[in-house]
Amino acid sequence: MGLLAGVDVGNATTEVALAEVKGTEVHFLGSALVSTTGIKGTPQNVRGIVLALSRALERARRSLDELGLICLNEAAPVIGDVAMEAVTETVVTESTMIGHNPSTPGGLGVGVGRTVLLGDLPFVPQGAEVIAVVPSSFDYEEASSVINEAISRGVEVKGAICQGDDGVLIANRLSRKIPIVDEVAMIDRVPLGMLACVEVAPPGRSVEVLSNPYGIASVFGLSPQETRYVVPVAKALIGNRSAVVVRTPAGEVKERRIPAGEIYVEGASGRLTCRVEEGASAIMELVRRSFPIRDVFGQPGTNVGGMMERVRRTMSDLTGLPINEVHIKDMLAVDVLVPQRVVGGIAGEMSLESGVALAVMVEASRIPMEMLAKVLKEEVPAEVLVEGVEAHMAVLGALTTPGTALPLAILDLGAGSTDASFMREDGSVELIHMAGAGDMVNMIIASELGIEDPMVAERIKRYPLCKVESPFHVRQEDGKVTFFEDPLEPRLFGRLALMADEGDLIPLELDLPMERVREVRRRAKREVFVTNCLRALERVSPAGNVRMLDHVVLVGGSALDFEVPNMITEVLARHGVVAGRGNIRGVEGPRNAVATGLVLSAARKLAGRDLGWS
Amino acid sequence: MLRGISSDRPSIALLVDPGVRDLEGVVRAVGAGCEEEGVPLSWDLRSGRAAELAGLASEASRLGVGVGFDGAGWAIALSSMKGRPPYMAGTVGGCADLRWVGQNAARLAKGVPLVLRAPTGSGGGGGRAEGILELDPSLVRTIVAEVLKAMGLR
Numbered sequence: 001m002g003l004l005a006g007v008d009v010g011n012a013t014t015e016v017a018l019a020e021v022k023g024t025e026v027h028f029l030g031s032a033l034v035s036t037t038g039i040k041g042t043p044q045n046v047r048g049i050v051l052a053l054s055r056a057l058e059r060a061r062r063s064l065d066e067l068g069l070i071c072l073n074e075a076a077p078v079i080g081d082v083a084m085e086a087v088t089e090t091v092v093t094e095s096t097m098i099g100h101n102p103s104t105p106g107g108l109g110v111g112v113g114r115t116v117l118l119g120d121l122p123f124v125p126q127g128a129e130v131i132a133v134v135p136s137s138f139d140y141e142e143a144s145s146v147i148n149e150a151i152s153r154g155v156e157v158k159g160a161i162c163q164g165d166d167g168v169l170i171a172n173r174l175s176r177k178i179p180i181v182d183e184v185a186m187i188d189r190v191p192l193g194m195l196a197c198v199e200v201a202p203p204g205r206s207v208e209v210l211s212n213p214y215g216i217a218s219v220f221g222l223s224p225q226e227t228r229y230v231v232p233v234a235k236a237l238i239g240n241r242s243a244v245v246v247r248t249p250a251g252e253v254k255e256r257r258i259p260a261g262e263i264y265v266e267g268a269s270g271r272l273t274c275r276v277e278e279g280a281s282a283i284m285e286l287v288r289r290s291f292p293i294r295d296v297f298g299q300p301g302t303n304v305g306g307m308m309e310r311v312r313r314t315m316s317d318l319t320g321l322p323i324n325e326v327h328i329k330d331m332l333a334v335d336v337l338v339p340q341r342v343v344g345g346i347a348g349e350m351s352l353e354s355g356v357a358l359a360v361m362v363e364a365s366r367i368p369m370e371m372l373a374k375v376l377k378e379e380v381p382a383e384v385l386v387e388g389v390e391a392h393m394a395v396l397g398a399l400t401t402p403g404t405a406l407p408l409a410i411l412d413l414g415a416g417s418t419d420a421s422f423m424r425e426d427g428s429v430e431l432i433h434m435a436g437a438g439d440m441v442n443m444i445i446a447s448e449l450g451i452e453d454p455m456v457a458e459r460i461k462r463y464p465l466c467k468v469e470s471p472f473h474v475r476q477e478d479g480k481v482t483f484f485e486d487p488l489e490p491r492l493f494g495r496l497a498l499m500a501d502e503g504d505l506i507p508l509e510l511d512l513p514m515e516r517v518r519e520v521r522r523r524a525k526r527e528v529f530v531t532n533c534l535r536a537l538e539r540v541s542p543a544g545n546v547r548m549l550d551h552v553v554l555v556g557g558s559a560l561d562f563e564v565p566n567m568i569t570e571v572l573a574r575h576g577v578v579a580g581r582g583n584i585r586g587v588e589g590p591r592n593a594v595a596t597g598l599v600l601s602a603a604r605k606l607a608g609r610d611l612g613w614s
Numbered sequence: 615m616l617r618g619i620s621s622d623r624p625s626i627a628l629l630v631d632p633g634v635r636d637l638e639g640v641v642r643a644v645g646a647g648c649e650e651e652g653v654p655l656s657w658d659l660r661s662g663r664a665a666e667l668a669g670l671a672s673e674a675s676r677l678g679v680g681v682g683f684d685g686a687g688w689a690i691a692l693s694s695m696k697g698r699p700p701y702m703a704g705t706v707g708g709c710a711d712l713r714w715v716g717q718n719a720a721r722l723a724k725g726v727p728l729v730l731r732a733p734t735g736s737g738g739g740g741g742r743a744e745g746i747l748e749l750d751p752s753l754v755r756t757i758v759a760e761v762l763k764a765m766g767l768r
Binding site: 103104140165166167168169172469470471472487489490491493494495 | 646649650651652692694695698701702718721722724725726727728730756
């Protein structure tokens, strides 16, 4: 008899379990895991499947000819998609604000005066109160001598704005202590002849006058109405060590609320509506009240409308179903902070705007795995069968974890969706898919930390942090210290880094405290996985009560995460439930559950000869 | 032992080979880099190559950070790495590069991330900056070690 392979094509990975079957005995030979090629359920998957099969065979020192039967999973017909919508935006017209954090501003204090180009300073009359604007064409010696000369003539130089990184150098050479903001890249956009205020806070503090609306009002003598307008400016400057606000006659700064659109949920309570701006808790309340959801729509012509249509179209292309028969069955919303470039800022100012991250899940009647099986059959000299519902197979596989027994609930933490299934002692199964998993965590991390490269967000999710404190040691996020015999590279020095596998350090280009990055990462994982685990388990547990469950086994790629399983174990322990990461066949960890289940199920049927194959 | 470098005052130490042209400009540039970061610099003259000067300077510095310059090349050494090659080294194109060297020496003393390129547009070209990184001896050592390991020679 030939070899038997179970193949599980998932959203992110394709897994294979390889076994030899003799009578009723199943002897597992090995497994393999590769990235899924193409969207799950499409013929493009074949390349990944063949690669995974040949890897598993190679490891077992067997050849492709020995393969007798390949069992494909009846893939869960769900596709997830994620999107992020900013709901507020700060717009500065007529550049009125510079708020940024150069590492080394010069001087100290608050200075108010009219902006004057350094070259024009010799022509300013005695007694005038000015703020010097210093382009990088002047070196620090020149700049300081021009300012000193003006001061000695009786000009009241109250502060300076520099283009180069010269703030400290100039401040050290002045006869009078004034605040200097430096590294203002687009200095030519600073309006001249206008009243401006420069503030530099002492080390370890942040600006106090310019981050306070009444402070700005006092400096510029604003009316109550005008003071309302400067609130977004003050808000954007909070936390900076140095800042400049220039008052221009036509200047206007406003916080704009972007119409992110409305969401319509059709479900148990009819059609409910909510604006995206209302935030995650309002949206999730809608989802909870509407369960079971029949469909979700976004307002046409808005961002959220576009997102819902995109998911629907992908699913329709994949299944061949008409677009109006593709339904969104679940949605997860999480509030996020989005650092966004201030429109009209001149030193690359960022403002923390609020936004909502959304994950949606589309369910079709089934994913066309038969078509995939047909294409696969042409590639390999073996029988190919589509066998077994994914959730069923996952429980069978999970049951090979030492210490488990029926009734058993499993949580499959994937990339696209979080799935829960519950198998009773009689073998009957409850199953639910929830929108939002690893991909959503990546998106939240990327948006909250302002990261553009998705690979970096994935790594931040996957590895613990450390700070390189010297060429020979790093401090881990738990406060422990690791020493290195060989000096760490200069590109790592002083930086935050990720402790990747095999002791590799990956430097991060983030100017943030380690605590902040850690908090964002952990919050993203909690908001997605812990929320979804509870949501999912409530749906499958007897009488909707999570406390009725005894054992919950975590499987899937995200169950490999270094902290997600602990977060879930902790929360479920409060409900009196034993939960932990699975260990498929006692060797695979949380991976390979479905592939293993497929092999076991097929072997069982083979013994009863009801597969028509020998 | 080194006249200009006080052993009490916490400062970065710079040793320059007496043969360099525009000695004052060199000290001014390295000094400006340190000053902007708020770290004092003390300096002296000594004959030798950049790496060797940087090593000596690091031992004289109370902050444990030494800079050496011999006219063509610069090096930054740390006293904690005594007996090893300098932590960073390269060749110099102009004053802007030396200011960048001073800035990084100061950042090493402060324990904050280094600026990994010479400032562009103010004398130091971007191309040259890359040259500095290419010559980073620790990187070269790492690559050689990796190649030897891959060839099974080590």
